[in-house]
Amino acid sequence: MTVCLITRTLPGANTTAQMVRTLGFEPIIVPAAHIEYTPKDIDLDGVQALLMTSAAAARALVMTQALQVIPLYAVGDATAQAAISAGFQNVISAGGDGANLAVLAADRLNPRNGALVHVRGREVAGDVTGMLQACGFEARHLEVYVTHDHPEFKPRVTDCIRSKVGYVLIHSPAGARRFCAAVTNPKLDLSGWNVVGMSQACLKLLDNLNFKSFIRADSPDDAALHAALVHHYEHQGLE
Numbered sequence: 001m002t003v004c005l006i007t008r009t010l011p012g013a014n015t016t017a018q019m020v021r022t023l024g025f026e027p028i029i030v031p032a033a034h035i036e037y038t039p040k041d042i043d044l045d046g047v048q049a050l051l052m053t054s055a056a057a058a059r060a061l062v063m064t065q066a067l068q069v070i071p072l073y074a075v076g077d078a079t080a081q082a083a084i085s086a087g088f089q090n091v092i093s094a095g096g097d098g099a100n101l102a103v104l105a106a107d108r109l110n111p112r113n114g115a116l117v118h119v120r121g122r123e124v125a126g127d128v129t130g131m132l133q134a135c136g137f138e139a140r141h142l143e144v145y146v147t148h149d150h151p152e153f154k155p156r157v158t159d160c161i162r163s164k165v166g167y168v169l170i171h172s173p174a175g176a177r178r179f180c181a182a183v184t185n186p187k188l189d190l191s192g193w194n195v196v197g198m199s200q201a202c203l204k205l206l207d208n209l210n211f212k213s214f215i216r217a218d219s220p221d222d223a224a225l226h227a228a229l230v231h232h233y234e235h236q237g238l239e
Helices: 012-022 055-060 065-069 077-086 098-108 128-134 153-163 173-182 200-204 222-235
Strands: 003-006 026-029 033-037 047-052 072-074 091-093 115-121 139-149 166-170 193-197 213-216
Touching: 003 012, 003 153, 012 026, 012 222, 033 055, 033 173, 047 098, 055 077, 055 115, 055 139, 072 077, 072 098, 077 091, 077 222, 098 128, 115 128, 128 139, 153 173, 166 173, 166 222, 173 200, 193 200, 193 222, 200 213, 213 222
Parallel strands: 003 026, 003 166, 047 072, 047 115, 072 091, 115 139, 166 193, 193 213
Antiparallel strands: 033 139
Protein backbone atom coordinates (compact mmCIF):
# COMPACT_ATOMS: atom_id res chain seq x y z
CA MET A 1 0.00 0.00 0.00
CA THR A 2 1.37 3.41 -1.00
CA VAL A 3 2.21 5.76 1.87
CA CYS A 4 0.72 9.24 2.32
CA LEU A 5 2.63 11.40 4.80
CA ILE A 6 0.14 13.86 6.33
CA THR A 7 1.75 16.97 7.80
CA ARG A 8 -1.30 19.06 8.75
CA THR A 9 -2.25 19.72 12.37
CA LEU A 10 -4.68 17.66 14.43
CA PRO A 11 -7.61 17.12 14.38
CA GLY A 12 -7.70 17.93 10.66
CA ALA A 13 -4.98 15.35 10.01
CA ASN A 14 -7.32 12.62 11.26
CA THR A 15 -9.94 13.62 8.70
CA THR A 16 -7.35 13.53 5.93
CA ALA A 17 -6.09 10.15 7.11
CA GLN A 18 -9.59 8.68 6.96
CA MET A 19 -10.04 9.97 3.44
CA VAL A 20 -6.73 8.74 2.02
CA ARG A 21 -7.28 5.36 3.65
CA THR A 22 -10.64 5.17 1.88
CA LEU A 23 -8.84 5.98 -1.36
CA GLY A 24 -6.51 3.02 -0.84
CA PHE A 25 -3.41 4.69 0.60
CA GLU A 26 -1.60 4.11 3.90
CA PRO A 27 -1.80 7.32 5.96
CA ILE A 28 1.01 8.30 8.30
CA ILE A 29 0.22 11.34 10.45
CA VAL A 30 3.24 13.49 11.31
CA PRO A 31 1.93 16.95 12.26
CA ALA A 32 4.33 19.77 11.49
CA ALA A 33 2.72 21.95 14.15
CA HIS A 34 0.34 21.94 17.09
CA ILE A 35 -2.33 24.47 17.97
CA GLU A 36 -2.68 26.46 21.18
CA TYR A 37 -6.16 27.93 21.48
CA THR A 38 -6.34 31.44 22.92
CA PRO A 39 -10.09 32.18 22.79
CA LYS A 40 -11.26 35.73 23.36
CA ASP A 41 -14.61 37.44 23.65
CA ILE A 42 -15.74 38.97 20.36
CA ASP A 43 -17.26 42.42 20.62
CA LEU A 44 -20.04 42.29 18.03
CA ASP A 45 -21.22 45.85 18.55
CA GLY A 46 -21.37 47.45 15.10
CA VAL A 47 -20.20 44.23 13.39
CA GLN A 48 -22.19 43.01 10.40
CA ALA A 49 -20.30 39.76 9.70
CA LEU A 50 -17.37 37.55 10.66
CA LEU A 51 -14.72 36.13 8.34
CA MET A 52 -12.92 32.84 8.97
CA THR A 53 -9.99 31.29 7.12
CA SER A 54 -9.41 28.09 9.13
CA ALA A 55 -11.37 25.38 10.86
CA ALA A 56 -9.17 25.88 13.93
CA ALA A 57 -10.66 29.34 14.43
CA ALA A 58 -14.15 27.84 14.63
CA ARG A 59 -13.02 25.31 17.23
CA ALA A 60 -11.41 28.07 19.32
CA LEU A 61 -14.62 30.03 19.89
CA VAL A 62 -17.05 29.67 22.77
CA MET A 63 -20.47 29.79 21.14
CA THR A 64 -23.01 32.39 22.25
CA GLN A 65 -26.49 33.20 21.01
CA ALA A 66 -25.19 36.33 19.29
CA LEU A 67 -22.48 34.35 17.49
CA GLN A 68 -24.98 31.74 16.35
CA VAL A 69 -26.93 34.18 14.24
CA ILE A 70 -24.31 36.57 12.87
CA PRO A 71 -23.36 35.93 9.22
CA LEU A 72 -20.05 34.10 8.89
CA TYR A 73 -18.08 34.02 5.65
CA ALA A 74 -15.74 31.00 5.49
CA VAL A 75 -12.77 30.59 3.16
CA GLY A 76 -13.82 27.12 2.00
CA ASP A 77 -16.14 24.20 2.58
CA ALA A 78 -14.06 22.54 5.32
CA THR A 79 -13.95 25.77 7.34
CA ALA A 80 -17.66 26.30 6.70
CA GLN A 81 -18.45 22.82 7.99
CA ALA A 82 -16.35 23.40 11.11
CA ALA A 83 -18.24 26.65 11.73
CA ILE A 84 -21.58 24.89 11.37
CA SER A 85 -20.43 22.15 13.73
CA ALA A 86 -19.41 24.86 16.23
CA GLY A 87 -22.94 26.26 16.17
CA PHE A 88 -22.96 29.03 13.57
CA GLN A 89 -26.30 29.09 11.77
CA ASN A 90 -25.65 31.53 8.91
CA VAL A 91 -22.51 30.32 7.11
CA ILE A 92 -21.45 31.21 3.56
CA SER A 93 -18.50 29.44 1.91
CA ALA A 94 -16.21 31.22 -0.55
CA GLY A 95 -15.00 27.85 -1.85
CA GLY A 96 -11.44 29.02 -2.37
CA ASP A 97 -8.64 31.00 -0.75
CA GLY A 98 -8.32 34.27 1.16
CA ALA A 99 -8.64 36.36 -1.99
CA ASN A 100 -11.86 34.55 -2.93
CA LEU A 101 -13.17 35.19 0.56
CA ALA A 102 -12.41 38.92 0.40
CA VAL A 103 -14.01 39.22 -3.03
CA LEU A 104 -17.16 37.39 -1.91
CA ALA A 105 -17.52 39.50 1.24
CA ALA A 106 -16.93 42.73 -0.68
CA ASP A 107 -19.53 41.69 -3.25
CA ARG A 108 -22.22 40.60 -0.77
CA LEU A 109 -21.77 43.21 1.96
CA ASN A 110 -21.98 46.99 2.21
CA PRO A 111 -19.37 49.04 4.13
CA ARG A 112 -22.16 51.26 5.48
CA ASN A 113 -23.77 48.33 7.32
CA GLY A 114 -20.98 47.76 9.83
CA ALA A 115 -17.53 46.37 10.47
CA LEU A 116 -16.05 43.00 9.51
CA VAL A 117 -13.99 40.89 11.92
CA HIS A 118 -11.56 38.26 10.62
CA VAL A 119 -11.32 35.52 13.28
CA ARG A 120 -7.95 33.85 12.67
CA GLY A 121 -4.71 32.44 13.99
CA ARG A 122 -1.43 34.29 14.28
CA GLU A 123 -0.10 32.73 11.07
CA VAL A 124 -2.14 33.55 7.98
CA ALA A 125 -1.64 33.33 4.22
CA GLY A 126 -2.74 36.58 2.62
CA ASP A 127 -4.13 39.79 4.06
CA VAL A 128 -7.91 39.42 4.00
CA THR A 129 -8.38 42.37 6.34
CA GLY A 130 -6.18 44.61 4.20
CA MET A 131 -8.00 43.66 1.02
CA LEU A 132 -11.35 44.58 2.56
CA GLN A 133 -10.03 47.83 3.98
CA ALA A 134 -8.94 48.71 0.46
CA CYS A 135 -12.57 48.19 -0.60
CA GLY A 136 -13.75 50.73 1.97
CA PHE A 137 -14.75 48.39 4.79
CA GLU A 138 -13.92 48.84 8.45
CA ALA A 139 -12.13 45.53 8.95
CA ARG A 140 -10.05 44.15 11.78
CA HIS A 141 -8.79 40.77 12.93
CA LEU A 142 -8.97 38.82 16.17
CA GLU A 143 -6.41 36.11 16.93
CA VAL A 144 -7.95 33.09 18.69
CA TYR A 145 -5.16 30.53 18.33
CA VAL A 146 -1.41 30.23 17.84
CA THR A 147 0.36 27.55 15.82
CA HIS A 148 3.65 26.25 17.22
CA ASP A 149 6.31 24.03 15.63
CA HIS A 150 5.78 20.42 16.69
CA PRO A 151 8.87 19.29 18.63
CA GLU A 152 8.70 15.74 17.21
CA PHE A 153 8.16 16.70 13.58
CA LYS A 154 11.77 16.78 12.37
CA PRO A 155 12.89 13.39 13.75
CA ARG A 156 9.64 11.67 12.76
CA VAL A 157 9.49 13.03 9.24
CA THR A 158 13.19 12.26 8.72
CA ASP A 159 12.72 8.64 9.82
CA CYS A 160 9.70 8.25 7.55
CA ILE A 161 11.45 9.68 4.49
CA ARG A 162 14.45 7.42 5.02
CA SER A 163 12.44 4.23 5.41
CA LYS A 164 9.55 4.65 2.93
CA VAL A 165 8.47 6.20 -0.37
CA GLY A 166 5.14 7.69 -1.41
CA TYR A 167 3.39 11.03 -1.19
CA VAL A 168 3.72 14.04 1.10
CA LEU A 169 0.57 16.13 1.52
CA ILE A 170 1.08 19.85 2.20
CA HIS A 171 -1.99 21.85 3.20
CA SER A 172 -0.58 25.35 3.74
CA PRO A 173 2.44 27.58 3.08
CA ALA A 174 3.22 27.45 6.80
CA GLY A 175 3.31 23.66 6.60
CA ALA A 176 5.61 23.87 3.57
CA ARG A 177 8.01 26.15 5.45
CA ARG A 178 8.11 23.76 8.39
CA PHE A 179 8.74 20.81 6.09
CA CYS A 180 11.67 22.64 4.47
CA ALA A 181 13.14 23.40 7.88
CA ALA A 182 12.88 19.72 8.87
CA VAL A 183 14.68 18.25 5.84
CA THR A 184 17.86 20.32 5.80
CA ASN A 185 20.14 17.26 6.04
CA PRO A 186 21.82 17.07 2.59
CA LYS A 187 21.94 13.27 2.85
CA LEU A 188 18.16 13.05 3.06
CA ASP A 189 16.87 11.73 -0.27
CA LEU A 190 13.41 12.86 -1.37
CA SER A 191 13.67 11.42 -4.88
CA GLY A 192 11.32 8.56 -3.98
CA TRP A 193 8.63 10.96 -2.78
CA ASN A 194 5.99 13.00 -4.59
CA VAL A 195 4.54 16.12 -3.00
CA VAL A 196 0.92 17.20 -3.36
CA GLY A 197 0.25 20.83 -2.44
CA MET A 198 -3.03 22.56 -1.71
CA SER A 199 -1.88 25.56 -3.75
CA GLN A 200 0.96 26.91 -5.86
CA ALA A 201 1.99 28.99 -2.84
CA CYS A 202 2.66 25.73 -0.97
CA LEU A 203 4.67 24.16 -3.78
CA LYS A 204 6.74 27.26 -4.53
CA LEU A 205 8.33 27.04 -1.08
CA LEU A 206 9.44 23.47 -1.87
CA ASP A 207 11.05 24.26 -5.24
CA ASN A 208 14.59 23.56 -4.06
CA LEU A 209 13.83 20.07 -2.74
CA ASN A 210 14.47 17.01 -4.92
CA PHE A 211 10.97 15.55 -4.90
CA LYS A 212 10.18 13.07 -7.65
CA SER A 213 7.22 15.18 -8.75
CA PHE A 214 5.24 18.24 -7.69
CA ILE A 215 1.43 18.03 -7.89
CA ARG A 216 -0.92 20.96 -7.31
CA ALA A 217 -4.58 20.67 -6.39
CA ASP A 218 -6.88 22.37 -8.91
CA SER A 219 -8.44 24.43 -6.11
CA PRO A 220 -7.42 25.07 -2.47
CA ASP A 221 -9.69 22.51 -0.78
CA ASP A 222 -9.43 18.97 0.54
CA ALA A 223 -11.50 17.39 -2.24
CA ALA A 224 -9.24 18.83 -4.92
CA LEU A 225 -6.12 17.77 -3.01
CA HIS A 226 -7.37 14.19 -2.77
CA ALA A 227 -8.40 14.22 -6.45
CA ALA A 228 -4.91 15.39 -7.47
CA LEU A 229 -3.36 12.62 -5.38
CA VAL A 230 -5.51 9.90 -6.96
CA HIS A 231 -5.09 11.27 -10.49
CA HIS A 232 -1.30 11.29 -10.21
CA TYR A 233 -1.18 7.81 -8.70
CA GLU A 234 -3.48 6.29 -11.30
CA HIS A 235 -1.77 7.93 -14.28
CA GLN A 236 1.86 7.81 -13.24
CA GLY A 237 2.12 5.83 -10.06
CA LEU A 238 5.39 4.98 -8.36
CA GLU A 239 8.31 3.39 -10.14
